[in-house]
Each structure stands twice: as C-alpha cells, then as structure tokens.
Amino acid sequence: MTLSARPLRARIHLDAILHNYRLAKACAPSARALAVVKANAYGHGAVRVAQALAPEADGFAVACVGEALELRESGICNPILLLEGVFSPDEITLADRAALAMVVHCPQQLDWVLAARPARPLQCWIKIDSGMHRVGFAPGDFQQAYARLSACPHLGLVVAMTHFARADEPEHPYTLVQLDAFGRALGSLEIPCSLANSAAILAWPQAHRDWIRPGIMLYGASPFADAGAGAAELLPAMTLESALISIRELGPGDPVGYAGRFVCDRPMRVGVAAVGYADGYPRHAKDGTPIAVNGRLSRVIGRVSMDMMTLDLTDIEHAHLGDRVELWGRTLAATDVARWSDTIAYQLFTGISRRVPLVYEHG
Known part of the structure; x- marks a missing residue:
C-alpha cells in the first residue's frame, strides 16, 4: 500500500548556497x-x-x-x-x-x-x-x-x-x-x-x-537586524513550504486554536496549513507573524500546534485546498519570521525536524 506524504517539505537551493559562498569570497578577495x-x-x-x-x-x-x-x-x-x-x-x-x-x-x-x-x-x-x-x-x-x-x-x-x-x-x-x-x-x-x-x-x-x-x-540569512552591510545580496537557500488542508468561514467572536488566543473581530476565512512545531516551526510565533499563500503575504493567527497552524485567508482571494503555503524562503525572509517569534534564523533552520523532507534543487 502506498501512503500519501504530507505536503510539507524544505526545498534546498544549492545554487543559492554557492552564490552566497562566492559573495563571501568576493567580500574578502585575499x-x-x-x-x-x-x-x-x-x-x-x-x-x-x-x-x-x-x-x-x-x-x-x-x-x-x-x-x-x-x-x-x-x-x-x-x-x-x-x-x-x-x-x-x-x-x-x-x-x-x-x-x-x-x-x-x-x-x-x-x-x-x-x-x-x-x-x-x-x-x-x-x-x-x-x-x-x-x-x-x-x-x-x-x-x-x-x-x-x-x-x-x-x-x-x-x-x-x-x-x-x-x-x-x-x-x-x-x-x-x-x-x-x-x-x-x-x-x-x-x-x-x-x-x-x-x-x-x-x-x-x-x-x-x-x-x-x-x-x-x-x-x-542576514546576520544583522536589517539587511544592510551587503546582506541584501544574499540568496535564501531554504524554502519551507506546505499546503492548505482546510478552509472555513468564521464569524466575529469565534476563537481560533488552542486556548482561543486569537478571536475573530470580523467575518473571516481561516486556513489550516500542514505544518507545526513538531516540524520545527516555532510554537511561540505571535499572531501576525508573516506567512505567504500562493506568493501573497498574510498572517499567522492562533497558537501553532504540533502538526498544524492556522492563518488568515480573508484577504487572499481564490485560496483553495492544496494551495501552496510558504513559511519562509524566497517570498518571505526567515529573519522576518524569526523576529516575530523572538528568535533568530539560525534556530529556525537548525530546528527543522527529521520528518521534514529536504528536496535539493539547482537553480
């Protein structure tokens, strides 16, 4: 019997790593x-x-x-x-x-x-x-x-x-x-x-x-609080992505997730992505942490759970089940996610768990 895999994966861009190594060498040519x-x-x-x-x-x-x-x-x-x-x-x-x-x-x-x-x-x-x-x-x-x-x-x-x-x-x-x-x-x-x-x-x-x-x-990832001092030329080497597995309509006053940390203040579309803290995404990510759906920025709402997380789809038109969700990568910098989670990109990267497949790509 063939088991279907979760849609979560970390795409590793090897050409970006080579570019970044060459950039380091160019900064210190001798x-x-x-x-x-x-x-x-x-x-x-x-x-x-x-x-x-x-x-x-x-x-x-x-x-x-x-x-x-x-x-x-x-x-x-x-x-x-x-x-x-x-x-x-x-x-x-x-x-x-x-x-x-x-x-x-x-x-x-x-x-x-x-x-x-x-x-x-x-x-x-x-x-x-x-x-x-x-x-x-x-x-x-x-x-x-x-x-x-x-x-x-x-x-x-x-x-x-x-x-x-x-x-x-x-x-x-x-x-x-x-x-x-x-x-x-x-x-x-x-x-x-x-x-x-x-x-x-x-x-x-x-x-x-x-x-x-x-x-x-x-x-x-930039080692600085901002992208200055040449860090803007760096290319992200990891894109952590998953997909929407649920979409539901909620009304004002409806709580979302464990402990009801987030409460809808208007009619909202709420999506669920197949990724959680057991995969390495920070459990302590705040409401408002940026996330991308089909290349458009949105926000995390509600507490991140072990295998799933909830996000705001209210302003993402035409979002459907199976649509791509980027946690960090080429659309969204890992340093931005880290800042909202009171941590650093180092911890995000090294915290990726073994159940997240690494998919290697050139280009």
Missing part, C-alpha cells in the same frame, strides 16, 4: 574561506551542501569529529576544521586518520596535542579569547601557549583565531575592542589569522585577514 557546515549545515544537509561546494571551497568547518567523519565518508576531501577541537585524547587519533585540523582553545587540549604521536603533522588553530569569554586562551596567555605549540615537532600549520561577540552590530564599538585585544595578544608574531564570521565578513573588512568563516550567510 582570504581563503572555510564554509561552516556544522549542525547539519544549519539544517540544510551537511553532505549535500558540502558536495555542492567542494569544487570551490577552500575548506569546511564543523563542530566535532562526528560531523567531520560524515563528510569524509561521503567523499569530501577538502580541509576540515573542528571548531571545538577534540573532546578527548583518543579523538586526536581519529582526527589524524581523517586529516582534520583542530582548534586548540584550552591548556588541556594543548597538552593532548603535545602528547600525541600522529602519523602526519597536526594542523592546529589556536583560539584567543578576545572578549567573547566562552573558550580560548586569555590574551596574556597566548604567547606561552603558542610557543609550546609551535615548538612541537609533529605540528604543521598553526593559525591564530578568535570569535566576535557583537560583529552583527556594525555600530557597536566592541568589535574594535576585540580586534585590539587580538592584535595585542599576537604582538609581533606573523602567523595566519582567522577572525571573521558572517557578520564580520560583511561589515568589518579590517577583520578579514587570512581565513574567513562564512556561516549563516551561506544559507541566505
């Missing part, structure tokens, strides 16, 4: 670029995204060994960096076998690297905490850590790196504070450097240096 494909390429499918980028990518960045090995097993031969480094000495053996570069961000990881006996020189990126205050060597401790690392006989490439806390706020001076702290930590050392995430690639050219790390911009 730098090489690691495409960040951690968290299953921000929900877009790490293997397929990496395969699409592999002919041009200078390398990839992932969070952990497991994510890196998935790429290696799929045939990806480009350099791969472990952004959190290794979590035990045993993982250095795995990294060595798979030719993975690793971040070193604490004395314990440094000791593990120095005690290792790899078959080939290890590639290490040593992280400086320039003000993010998550991980990394304090600026005053960097020189000693670097000296120990660079004296190690089984070390190859060493890159100094940091991460910005407020680069997505182009008017805020804290990024300049971090740039200064990074520069003081390096002192007179002349080694390859990597500072720029997506926001810094677009808004802080002084941070480009030798390696950039485009992440959210690869997937077509």
Whole structure:
C-alpha cells in the first residue's frame, strides 16, 4: 500500500548556497574561506551542501569529529576544521586518520596535542579569547601557549583565531575592542589569522585577514537586524513550504486554536496549513507573524500546534485546498519570521525536524 506524504517539505537551493559562498569570497578577495557546515549545515544537509561546494571551497568547518567523519565518508576531501577541537585524547587519533585540523582553545587540549604521536603533522588553530569569554586562551596567555605549540615537532600549520561577540552590530564599538585585544595578544608574531564570521565578513573588512568563516550567510540569512552591510545580496537557500488542508468561514467572536488566543473581530476565512512545531516551526510565533499563500503575504493567527497552524485567508482571494503555503524562503525572509517569534534564523533552520523532507534543487 502506498501512503500519501504530507505536503510539507524544505526545498534546498544549492545554487543559492554557492552564490552566497562566492559573495563571501568576493567580500574578502585575499582570504581563503572555510564554509561552516556544522549542525547539519544549519539544517540544510551537511553532505549535500558540502558536495555542492567542494569544487570551490577552500575548506569546511564543523563542530566535532562526528560531523567531520560524515563528510569524509561521503567523499569530501577538502580541509576540515573542528571548531571545538577534540573532546578527548583518543579523538586526536581519529582526527589524524581523517586529516582534520583542530582548534586548540584550552591548556588541556594543548597538552593532548603535545602528547600525541600522529602519523602526519597536526594542523592546529589556536583560539584567543578576545572578549567573547566562552573558550580560548586569555590574551596574556597566548604567547606561552603558542610557543609550546609551535615548538612541537609533529605540528604543521598553526593559525591564530578568535570569535566576535557583537560583529552583527556594525555600530557597536566592541568589535574594535576585540580586534585590539587580538592584535595585542599576537604582538609581533606573523602567523595566519582567522577572525571573521558572517557578520564580520560583511561589515568589518579590517577583520578579514587570512581565513574567513562564512556561516549563516551561506544559507541566505542576514546576520544583522536589517539587511544592510551587503546582506541584501544574499540568496535564501531554504524554502519551507506546505499546503492548505482546510478552509472555513468564521464569524466575529469565534476563537481560533488552542486556548482561543486569537478571536475573530470580523467575518473571516481561516486556513489550516500542514505544518507545526513538531516540524520545527516555532510554537511561540505571535499572531501576525508573516506567512505567504500562493506568493501573497498574510498572517499567522492562533497558537501553532504540533502538526498544524492556522492563518488568515480573508484577504487572499481564490485560496483553495492544496494551495501552496510558504513559511519562509524566497517570498518571505526567515529573519522576518524569526523576529516575530523572538528568535533568530539560525534556530529556525537548525530546528527543522527529521520528518521534514529536504528536496535539493539547482537553480
């Protein structure tokens, strides 16, 4: 027996991801670029995204060994960096076998690297905490850590790196504070450097240096509160879409959905789309969150439930069962949906659940 599938799907536009990678490279033409494909390429499918980028990518960045090995097993031969480094000495053996570069961000990881006996020189990126205050060597401790690392006989490439806390706020001076702290930590050392995430690639050219790390911009979402600083040229890489499965006429005073959060204030046509929070759409989306039906903008009304959500069709003429509903994508920016849901596009993308099929497209 053939079972019919729900009409929900996430269309992944691979050409858009390639365009966005090229845009990152164009912003920093003298730098090489690691495409960040951690968290299953921000929900877009790490293997397929990496395969699409592999002919041009200078390398990839992932969070952990497991994510890196998935790429290696799929045939990806480009350099791969472990952004959190290794979590035990045993993982250095795995990294060595798979030719993975690793971040070193604490004395314990440094000791593990120095005690290792790899078959080939290890590639290490040593992280400086320039003000993010998550991980990394304090600026005053960097020189000693670097000296120990660079004296190690089984070390190859060493890159100094940091991460910005407020680069997505182009008017805020804290990024300049971090740039200064990074520069003081390096002192007179002349080694390859990597500072720029997506926001810094677009808004802080002084941070480009030798390696950039485009992440959210690869997937077509702006890292900023608005589309400024070059983000307007990004192309959305995911279109999350479903279809209308119910349409009904309601009158003034009729409640909609759980707890009756929305109450009709006039005669209304209310549609139901086959998508809910179990698919990754935010349950806390407010009434008025934008949504598109047949390419026309409308609004979410009522509380999002597990498998369904309700929307206003009153001003959408000729809407019928089966008509296309876009949750975000080329008509509607994911950042706009995120803003109405008190979250960020990163969480929308990475929250897509496994029951949503990813459909890959070129063009």
